[in-house]
Amino acid sequence: MTQLFDSVYDLHRSRLELLPQLDRPKLGFSSIYMPEELLYAAGIAPFRLTGETRTVSSEASSILSNNFCSYILSCFSEGLDEVYSFADGHVFLDTCDMRKRLYEVWQKHVGGQFYHLLELPKDTKPASFSYYRFQLKRLLGDLEEHYGVTIDEEALRGAIRLCNESRRLLRTASRMRNEGILPIQSMQLLELVKAGSAGMKEEFNRRLSAALREYEGVEAPASPNGCKVLISGSYFDNPSILEVIERTGARIVCEDLSTGFNYFAGEINEDAEDPLSAIADYYLGKAVSARMIDADRRAAHIRDLVEEHEIDAVLYVSLKFCDTNLMDYPYIRHSLAQQGIPVLFIESEQHMTNIQSIRTRIQTFFETRIS
Amino acid sequence: MILTREFKLIDGNDRKLQARKMRENLTSYNMDNYIEPSFPKTARYRSLFNAYYITECFKEQTKVAYVGEVFPNELLFAFGFISLNFESISTLFSQSEAIDMCLRLTEENYLPRDLCSSVRAAYGAALANCLPRPDMIIINNHLCDGLSKLGFQFSKIYDTVYSTFNVPLQETDESVAYLAEQFQHVLQEIEQATGMAYDDARFRQVIALSNEAKDYFLKTIDIAKKVHIPGLQRELYEIMAVNCWGMKEMVKICRTLYDETQEKLAAGETAPRMKRMLWVGLAPDQSHEMVQYLEHKIELVYWTTYWEGNLMLLDSGQTLETMARRSISYLWNSVRMREQTAYVCDENEIDCIILVNTWGCRNMMGLGQAVREMALLKKIKFLSVDVDIRDKNNYSFSQVKNRIDAFLEIL
Ligand code: SF4
Numbered sequence: 001m002t003q004l005f006d007s008v009y010d011l012h013r014s015r016l017e018l019l020p021q022l023d024r025p026k027l028g029f030s031s032i033y034m035p036e037e038l039l040y041a042a043g044i045a046p047f048r049l050t051g052e053t054r055t056v057s058s059e060a061s062s063i064l065s066n067n068f069c070s071y072i073l074s075c076f077s078e079g080l081d082e083v084y085s086f087a088d089g090h091v092f093l094d095t096c097d098m099r100k101r102l103y104e105v106w107q108k109h110v111g112g113q114f115y116h117l118l119e120l121p122k123d124t125k126p127a128s129f130s131y132y133r134f135q136l137k138r139l140l141g142d143l144e145e146h147y148g149v150t151i152d153e154e155a156l157r158g159a160i161r162l163c164n165e166s167r168r169l170l171r172t173a174s175r176m177r178n179e180g181i182l183p184i185q186s187m188q189l190l191e192l193v194k195a196g197s198a199g200m201k202e203e204f205n206r207r208l209s210a211a212l213r214e215y216e217g218v219e220a221p222a223s224p225n226g227c228k229v230l231i232s233g234s235y236f237d238n239p240s241i242l243e244v245i246e247r248t249g250a251r252i253v254c255e256d257l258s259t260g261f262n263y264f265a266g267e268i269n270e271d272a273e274d275p276l277s278a279i280a281d282y283y284l285g286k287a288v289s290a291r292m293i294d295a296d297r298r299a300a301h302i303r304d305l306v307e308e309h310e311i312d313a314v315l316y317v318s319l320k321f322c323d324t325n326l327m328d329y330p331y332i333r334h335s336l337a338q339q340g341i342p343v344l345f346i347e348s349e350q351h352m353t354n355i356q357s358i359r360t361r362i363q364t365f366f367e368t369r370i371s
Numbered sequence: 372m373i374l375t376r377e378f379k380l381i382d383g384n385d386r387k388l389q390a391r392k393m394r395e396n397l398t399s400y401n402m403d404n405y406i407e408p409s410f411p412k413t414a415r416y417r418s419l420f421n422a423y424y425i426t427e428c429f430k431e432q433t434k435v436a437y438v439g440e441v442f443p444n445e446l447l448f449a450f451g452f453i454s455l456n457f458e459s460i461s462t463l464f465s466q467s468e469a470i471d472m473c474l475r476l477t478e479e480n481y482l483p484r485d486l487c488s489s490v491r492a493a494y495g496a497a498l499a500n501c502l503p504r505p506d507m508i509i510i511n512n513h514l515c516d517g518l519s520k521l522g523f524q525f526s527k528i529y530d531t532v533y534s535t536f537n538v539p540l541q542e543t544d545e546s547v548a549y550l551a552e553q554f555q556h557v558l559q560e561i562e563q564a565t566g567m568a569y570d571d572a573r574f575r576q577v578i579a580l581s582n583e584a585k586d587y588f589l590k591t592i593d594i595a596k597k598v599h600i601p602g603l604q605r606e607l608y609e610i611m612a613v614n615c616w617g618m619k620e621m622v623k624i625c626r627t628l629y630d631e632t633q634e635k636l637a638a639g640e641t642a643p644r645m646k647r648m649l650w651v652g653l654a655p656d657q658s659h660e661m662v663q664y665l666e667h668k669i670e671l672v673y674w675t676t677y678w679e680g681n682l683m684l685l686d687s688g689q690t691l692e693t694m695a696r697r698s699i700s701y702l703w704n705s706v707r708m709r710e711q712t713a714y715v716c717d718e719n720e721i722d723c724i725i726l727v728n729t730w731g732c733r734n735m736m737g738l739g740q741a742v743r744e745m746a747l748l749k750k751i752k753f754l755s756v757d758v759d760i761r762d763k764n765n766y767s768f769s770q771v772k773n774r775i776d777a778f779l780e781i782l
C-alpha cells in the first residue's frame with residue numbers, strides 16, 4: 001500500500017526529470033497565493049520553487065544579501081544554477097519584501113521568457129478584492145498574449161474543479177493521518193503537498209485518490225496518546241526538526257504552513273457566476289499568513305485550528321530574517337496564551353541539518369507535555 | 372520586564388505619565404556633537420516647530436495618529452490631527468542612550484532581534500511608555516513589511532482603532548483609482564474614529580498649504596543643485612523628514628530656508644565646489660559619527676530629498692489621485708531605485724555614492740545592486756557599507772571608517 005504513496009511522493013521527488021518531459025509550457029512560482037487555476041486553464045504546468053536542491057550559494061547571497069531568508073536564497077541559488085532551465089519563466093507575488101526582490105534579481109540573473117509580478121493586497125477591504133481580481137485579469141491577459149491562447153470561462157471552471165479536487169484529497173489525507181489510518185507522519189504530509197504543487201495535478205489527483213482508496217474501510221485505531229502539536233510559521237520543510245518532535249512521542253496533527261494546511265484549506269466556489277471573482281475571493285479570502293496587516297485574522301485562524309484539532313502545544317517556526325513571521329510572534333504568542341496553549345519559538349534555516357543547538361529545547365518542551 | 376497586560380500597555384492611556392517618561396529617558400540626549408546651524412533662522416523655526424509638535428502630542432485634547440514615514444499627512448491635518456511616524460521615533464531615541472533600553476525591552480517582550488533596529492527601537496519606545504497614546508493608527512505597506520506589522524502591533528498595545536490601505540506596486544490608471552478610493556475610505560474611517568465630519572474647505576486649505584511649502588522647497592532645491600552652500604543639503608533633508616506638508620508652520624520653515632538661501636547667494640556666501648557624495652539609505656541624525664566624519668571631507672547629498680514623491684505638487688482638481696501617484700512612487704523597486712538615483716546624480720553632478728545598508732533592512736540590501744549598476748553605468752565611484760545606526764551590537768564605526776578612508780583616497 002505504501003508503494004501507492006511512494007508514487008505520489010515521486011511526483012515531487014522526480015519533478016526535475018518529469019516536468020521537462022511534459023508537453024506543455026512550465027512556469028514556476030514561489031507563493032501558494034499564486035492561483036494555479038489560471039495557469040492550468042492556459043494549458044501551463046505551474047510548479048512551486050522549493051529551494052530544496054541547493055543550499056545558499058555565495059553568489060545568491062552577494063547579489064541579494066546574506067541577511068535574506070534562506071528559502072529565498074536557496075530558490076535563487078537553484079535559479080542561478082539553472083535547476084529550472086526547462087521552465088519558460090516564473091510568476092512571482094509581492095507576498096513579502098524578499099519575494100519582491102527575488103522577482104527582480106531572477107529576471108536579471110536567471111532569465112526566461114515569461115515573467116509576471118502579481119500583486120496581492122495586504123488587506124481584505126472590498127476595494128482590495130476588486131483590485132486583486134483586476135490583477136488576475138492582467139495575468140490572464142499576459143498569458144493569453146504570450147502563449148497565443150484563449151482562456152475562456154469553461155477552461156477556468158475546469159481548472160477550478162481540478163485544483164479543488166487536489167485540496168479535497170489532501171484534506172482527506174491529513175484527516176486520515178490524524179485518525180491514525182494512514183501510516184504517514186508530518187514530513188510525508190508536507191511531501192504530499194509538494195507533490196500537489198509540482199505542476200502535475202491531474203496525475204497527482206489520480207495517484208493520491210488511488211492511494212487513499214486502499215485505506216478506505218480501514219478501522220481507525222484507538223485514539224493514540226501524545227501531545228497534539230500544531231506548527232505555524234514561515235516556509236518550513238525541515239525533516240530533522242520534525243523528527244525530533246515526533247521522537248518525543250508528540251503528534252503533529254496540523255501544519256499551519258504554506259507547505260501544509262494553508263495550501264489545501266477551503267475550496268473555490270465551482271458554481272460561481274464569475275469564476276475569476278471566485279478565484280479572487282478564495283485566494284485573498286484565505287490569506288491569513290503573516291504577510292497580511294491584520295494579525296487578528298491570523299490569530300483567529302490559528303485559534304480555530306487549535307480548537308478543531310484539540311491542540312496541546314504550538315511550535316512557532318520562523319526562518320531567520322523572515323520579518324513578517326518574526327513581527328507576528330509576540331501577538332500570536334499572546335493570543336495562544338489566552339487559550340492556555342504553550343508555544344515554542346524556533347528560528348531556523350531551511351537547510352539546517354545540524355540542529356544540536358535547538359534539539360534540547362524541542363525535546364524538553366515536548367517531553368514535559370507528553371501525557 | 373513584561374510591560375503589557377493582555378497585550379495592552381500598562382498605563383498606556385496616561386499621556387502625562389508618558390510625557391514624564393519621555394523626558395526622563397531622553398535626559399541623556401547626545402549634545403556633545405552639537406553643530407552650529409548653517410541656516411540659523413530655519414533651524415530655529417524647525418526646532419521650535421518640533422518642540423511644539425512634541426509638546427502638543429502629549430496634551431490630553433490633542434488628536435494623535437501614528438503613521439509610516441511617507442504617509443500623506445494632509446489627510447490627517449484636515450481633521451486637526453498630529454501625526455507621528457515610526458521612523459522618526461526611532462531616530463529620536465537613537466540620539467540618546469535610551470536606545471539601548473528600548474532595544475532590550477523589545478527582546479524581553481518577545482520581539483526577535485533579527486528584525487531591523489528601526490522597527491525594534493520604535494516598539495521599544497512604546498513599551499517604555501515614552502510615547503503619547505494614539506487616537507488612531509493608519510497602517511499601510513510603506514516602506515517595508517516590518518513597519519506595516521509594527522503599525523498593527525501599536526494598535527494592539529494601545530488598544531486603538533486603526534485604518535489600513537494598500538499601496539499598489541505599479542502606477543497605472545487602475546492602481547491610482549484603487550488607491551484614491553482607499554484614501555476616500557481612510558477619510559471616512561477618520562470621521563468615524565473622531566466623530567468629526569470631513570470638511571472639504573479645510574482639506575483644500577491644507578492642500579494649498581502643502582503646495583505652498585513644497586513650492587519654496589523645490590525652489591531651494593534648484594539652488595542647492597547648482598551651488599555649494601554648506602549645510603543646505605542637510606537642511607533640505609531635515610525639512611523633508613519633518614513631512615508635515617499641509618501645516619502652516621511648514622510653509623514658514625520652507626519660506627525661511629528659501630529666503631536665507633537667497634541672502635547667502637546675495638552675500639556671496641557660497642563655498643567652492645567640493646566633491647559630492649550621494650548618501651543612499653537610511654540617514655541618521657546630523658550628530659551621528661559617520662555623518663560628522665563625512666561632512667568634513669565632502670558635500671553630502673541625501674537621496675531621499677530628491678525622491679520623486681518628495682518633489683511632487685498635489686493637483687487641487689485631482690487631489691486624491693495625485694496623492695495616490697505620490698504614494699505609489701514611494702514603494703521601492705529596482706527600476707525606481709535605478710532611475711531615481713540616476714536622476715539625483717545627474718541633477719547634482721554627483722561624484723561618488725555611498726550605499727548605507729542598515730542591518731536588517733532587506734529592502735535596501737536587495738536594491739543595492741540596482742544602485743551599483745547605475746553607478747557603474749555612469750562611471751560614478753561607489754562604496755557600500757553595512758551599518759546599524761540604532762543598534763551598536765551590529766556595527767563598528769572604526770571598521771566603516773577604514774573603508775571610507777580608503778574610498779576617499781581613491782577619489
Ligand atoms: S519565509 Fe518569510 S521572508 Fe522568506 S519568502 Fe516566506 S514570507 Fe518571505
Ligand code: SF4
Nearest residue numbers: 487489514515729732
Ligand atoms: S530601515 Fe528598512 S527595514 Fe528598517 S524600517 Fe526602514 S525600510 Fe523598514
